[in-house]
Amino acid sequence: MRLVSTDHAKPHSCLAKTIYDGSGRILLAKGTQLTQHYLKRLQELGISSVYVEDGFVTSIEIDDVVSEQTRIQVVQTTKEALLKIKAGGSPESRKIRQAVDDIIDEILVSKETLVHLTDIRSMRDHTFGHCANVCILSLLTGLAMGYDQLKLKELGTGALLHDVGKAMVSDHIVNSNKIFTADEYRLIQKHVEFGFEILRKTDNISIVVAHVAWQHHERYNGHGYPRKLAGAEILEFARVVAVADVYDALSTDRPYRDRLLPHEVVEIIRNSMGSDFDPDIAKEFIRNIAPFPVGSIVQLSSGFKGVVLSVRRDFPTRPHVRLLYDNKGQPVTGEHTVDLMKELTVFVTNVIRE
Ligand SMILES: [Fe+2]
Structure with missing residues (x-):
């Protein structure tokens, strides 16, 4: 899953995390297909980003510190x-x-x-x-x-x-x-x-x-x-x-x-x-915060873009990244990952806000 802004979320994308109100009531359940109407309503409620499942990586599950x-x-x-x-x-x-x-x-x-x-x-x-x-x-x-x-x-x-x-x-x-x-x-x-x-x-x-x-x-x-x-x-x-x-x-x-x-x-x-x-x-x-959280899309110094798969607590700025686009902006086919703990000359230059 990944976090996208409600301005950029595409209708028909699938909500990856339930959205609750302050009373614990479900506003929109996980699995819901977003529609233009839902996205507009979320924006009216002041919710500017949502977690969605995406076509690239569906298997990322994020452990939260508290359930x-x-x-x-x-x-x-x-x-x-x-x-x-x-x-x-x-x-x-x-x-x-x-x-x-x-x-x-x-x-x-x-x-x-x-x-x-x-x-x-x-x-x-x-x-x-x-x-x-x-x-x-x-x-x-x-x-x-x-x-x-x-x-x-x-x-x-x-x-x-x-x-x-x-x-x-x-x-x-x-x-x-x-x-x-x-x-x-x-x-x-x-x-x-x-x-x-x-x-x-x-x-x-x-x-x-x-x-x-x-x-x-x-x-x-x-x-x-x-x-x-x-x-x-x-x-x-x-x-x-x-x-x-x-x-x-x-x-x-x-x-x-x-x-x-x-x-x-x-x-x-x-x-x-x-x-x-x-x-x-x-x-x-x-020390407790992942600066590049799992699921974020990052720009690498190699010119490639990818999605963060995992982060090590002791080296939070050197995540393991699945490559999505090459340095010419072309989609990377197949499962290619880069582990910044091993590729020491590559680093994250930016996080792409979607
Ligand atoms: Fe205060």
Whole structure:
């Protein structure tokens, strides 16, 4: 399968991954033949890319760090928590803890797996999917940093709840289709204080978790908000969540821009080490991301184009590639692959956005 934009997906191509809404309801099931009507509807929902089966490579299966079922469950738990806060209640800490435990159990099993999949979600459900993803990405980083179960649980809870304060900001701003005005931006920034206030009063949620919500927009160089904390003044968990938050935000479609590709986001994070992000934490974070995920179409320095078949965790920039087009743009017939771990003079020069 491969990820293609809904602008470029051809009608009649077959959906390779089910698309869900924030309540876990199926919007379009795996195996569905895309029609012009479906593609238009997906674009209206703000979904700009989908996974499709293609004629070249049908046998690629991508292992995800967390199963689809758990991801849906976690997204739902997050949605329930935010709706409860909106209604004047507090999040149910038991359910939140269960969701975090489920993710920890799964990532402990899939330790060697890199993050390959882009989560496809509609704009309307952006916040819930974002919280779930930030939780998964933060936990992978915590694991790479050698955290024990206790620390992972606290980090995961802080990550899952980092944006709960958004429940106190009006929906039309949170889900706005436009770039914020200065006033809207000031209001949205308040979500960190709202989150702290909500969580510090929630039963069975530690004060550290409340501080993660308060501090996740602080930046390592002191240029963040709300208090301009810097370096070690920022809680380590909040420094982890800050990287995961930015990674996920840039990797998903927003109304005003398309998602960036993984290698582009990795590059941005690499360039922000020591300024926005704690360099040691950002380094551990990047080690979990496949810059050229399985299924992406890459341009090679040899002039050939191909699809990524597999990636080694210890050398993520040297994938195993099945060749699709030669250096004159002619289709490559038969099964020809190049393993960049062996062909050391060839490298990936670009990822082709489809
Ligand atoms: Fe936030």
